[in-house]
Amino acid sequence: MIVNNLEQGFFGIGIQNGKTPENLGVLWRSAQNMGASFIYTIGNRYAKQACDTHKAVGAMPYFHYETFKDFYKHLPKSAMLVGVELTKNAENLEQFTHPRRCVYLLGAEDHGLSNEAIEKAHFLVKFQSTLSLNVSVAGSIIMYDRNSKATFST
Incomplete structure (x- = not known):
């Protein structure tokens, strides 16, 4: 069987200025289970995560960036940045077609x-929710949606 990595695509997921290490650990655990290629943080940095019981940080690359500007200049070539934010301009997740190669970015709660x-x-994507959700829950929903649709834009 021939595997074409560009055809398969990839995704990474991370948090900008995360509030608690527990949220990060839960997001990492979900990322490993949902097939993320890498995880990252921007701003606040946490070392060991008690909630990362699967030790995702040892199973996939973890990157840390001090600022958004530093992160953005290291965005993987041809990757689309997908911000998850509850704004009027954001597209509803239910209708969103995930890019084949992308990096998801969540903000602090x-x-x-x-x-x-x-x-x-x-x-920018959002999903139906009256109030904001826990950041690790929101990230898990995004990754689940990506996997369940398994149809990507180029």
């Missing part, structure tokens, strides 16, 4: 994504 991240995102 209390502040959301920075204005710079919102402006630079190729796509």
